Amino acid sequence: MPRIAIINPAFEVSYWGLEYSQPLFGKKANMPVASLPLLAALTPPEHEVVLFDENVEPLDFDELETFDIVALTGMSVQRFRMDSIVSELNDRGCFVVIGGPWVTVEEDYFGDQADVIFIGEAENTWPQFLEEWQQGSHQHRYEQTDKTDMATVPTPRHDLLKSKHYLVGSLQISRGCPFQCEFCDIIVTFGRRPRIKHASQVTAELDSLLAQGMHIVFIVDDNLIGNKKAIKPVLREVAAWQQQHGYPIVFSTEASLDLCEDDELMELMAEANIQSVFIGLESPDEESLKETKKYQNVRSRGGTMLEKVHRIQDFGMEVWCGLIVGFDNDTSEIFATQQKFLKDSRIAHAMVGLLHAIPKTPLYARLLEEGRLDLADEHHYGTNVIPKGMTRDELLRGYLETMRNAYEPDVYFDRLDQLFVHDRFQFRALNTDYFKKHRWQRRKQRTIFTVGFVAMFIRLMWKVPDADLRRTYRRQILAVVRGRFTTPEIYFFYVLKCAMHYHHHRMTSEMIDDPSKFVSTYGKAMRSDESTEEQSDCRSAADQQLTENPIAVSSPSLPVVETTTST
Template identity: 45%
Template structure:
């Protein structure tokens, strides 16, 4: 007898789901139509997990920020990953899938700091990095012997991390591409959960792997990439080698990519590093400055900032043609009601156009959380979005109400049109000393060695969209400002005319940021000033944000200290030595 042909084994299907973000500072949700994107960044973690999945599985990535979730999807396994800010939606999605009988796995940053909160919403929970535990789970799941919790104790060797499966993403839906070259940070900032998850020893990917990932994003049509390292200069030796290789690759291909990075402010001391940033075509960076007061920086163990003249550092980095976005925090133990005026003054003097102003949060498992809990000063759950006016820390030198009111005033005041315009033009002023603006993708440099040319006058185009969309986007930007009343119209004219006078080659960057400022202003007025609608929290405790009035609006009133005290440029930031030319500019700003 002829044996019956054996049926091929059915391929199992895994659906990796990224929940929708709520309104946030970084979502740029108010300008999606202008920008021609659906969301800003792709889910790099899920794309990496997909690459780690053996070939015998079919994998799909569903990003709810791009498309609706099909709760009847053909899948044997649902995998959810999210950051803290997505917590509420992640739990809703997980619960709905489980209600329909799906097997649900859950991982990501929120699971690393609050596993107990996540555990009831999934069948299997992953804590820590997933390169090793994911494969272990799949092997055990196939045998019906899987655990319900996987914890990665040892840190992962990034040589074992494959390039992410960006072929599973709708790349045109994102504002930027994303890669990660290192994990970990050598510093010990008290409030930061990065060292809890990734440790203080910096681990790096092989540089040849980094280049492969960049090539994949360029091939996908993306021309702006975020390097999502928590601190690009955590391992400075590696960073310099990597930036040199990236710059060589970029130049040889006529600059297909520009980059956004995150780094510590002490990078300003390293001229070689800054030159390599210019070589690689890094055009934007996030700096965790946190506070203009050194006492607060020492309090939170951010000694690298306390030892750095902050104003000088900002100006030096800006002089290399890099736009700075800064993280600023209020609510440290040594903050009093005068901190809000000091923060505002620092930002205006420094010319930092984008400042993520937040209230200090004690994230579980961090040294700050342990200290505040031991002192009996935990008042409620921590927020996943620290740009909302709530905190789980009882302040010491002001009341909770003073902290919330001062923060909201500071945020909205910082994103008035006058404040934005002053900061942007002060930023543009600085570009002339090292390079004016970076090369833009697709532009062939006219000089033979752009890495050594200090005064390149190339314009960075708005990134990542077809040229026809750029025309459409420009029209929408102009419509917003010129049809929005006298104040908006005058602001746009001031920005454009000021740029043409100071740095004509930067005109298109100014147009880019005019779009960003639409989102930030709308976010300040519609979310921060009335954020009691967005109270999603980590734990089961109830949290009620105090109202600032029946209509939710705030009063733009300076505190008494700001009326009586004028900050001296040379003394304001604890003795930071400010060069004479910078000091003159800062005094002029202060006098206005």
């Protein structure tokens, strides 16, 4: 029986990886990349497949030598580690296959080190390669010509992952986004026509995730609502599954800002138990949004961008966001503007990134033609974009100050308290008609939240080493418990926000204290001084500076698609 190893290399410490918070949760990594279990499901049964995630455990190269095929996937931020792994495998005479978003946009990067490379989606080409490999007639390069029919995608082999080590599970429902953001590589790889799985496929995956003990799941679609009409019946079936099983899974997802325009859609998301949504807001400056063709954020329907955010929050879904600095329209004033917008929006979690040009995107082509790309493989200014309205030093300093301001405890908790305490935010998912009719289920949920709150509070007080932060967290948590005592879900989520703040605050402080460790989207690792063993305990979906949206590690094919804030 041929044996296949599929590897996800280690990420560096990053914004979304929550590496410093993982010990508080008792986990080793944030979320598994979706490609590993799906590739295993696409592999014919006559092959043995073993999945390796270096973010959970170190690689054993002696063991990898025993496999007939060793396949790697990886994003741009993993490419240095990928290169190191590939070199070691080559020295040991392994048969090496490489896919992923990085080789998809830079297919010559690894030279002749790979026996086979995959470009784009691989639902068709992966089985094709395995058949040709067995016949001794495989090609060096595979690229799927047609977009995958999502109705044919099998249930991923979640059972082959070490699920107990992950904080969050991953689920993909659709691929593609209808918009045309200039910096986005999603539309390059997945196209602008959203493709959606059948509801039966989605509920089968939920059964699989639940069987592995996953109760928090991120829907990794780059824009869940890219096809609003088609997603609604799927959400109805997910809601029915939740009701049948007693609402065992809490979801987060990504969506575009036009979500606020459709009350029915928001209600269906709430009934499916989607409690938070990541939105690519990018900038409060309308000229910058128009420049990058983010037209969905500037159309007048629904009010201003700030009003649209508030509408989603007031409906009962928490908003996370992506913000970008470094657009051509940006001057040094943008940093204060971004900080004020973040405060006014009441958004606790913002991924602030430097604009970065990904190969094969319209932005990359334009800036290359203008001579405004730093083509080096390492970028000491945090981005390969040479800005137009300020110097590179000004951009980097302003970015670091924006990050520092965002996660200063007083500033962070001011935003958090404005939403959860002063404006008395309520999760709509827990106040739908189902819970009103099934009060025992509501009481059950509140009991779970109360127990979870106590456990997490103890962990926070026990494991956060900074005494000042512990005091701040204790003061803030006790205040919210007093203010929202009858809604335990609020102070449960609040204590989680404290744990997440610890990671963001520590990571940002280290960036500012030693800017030489600063990482760009395509730069070297921020903590390159750490050993492989130390890095193996770190899991992220991308660097904190990404203009890509790291939380959506969404590729279901061998090339894990490195997503952007395309929504």
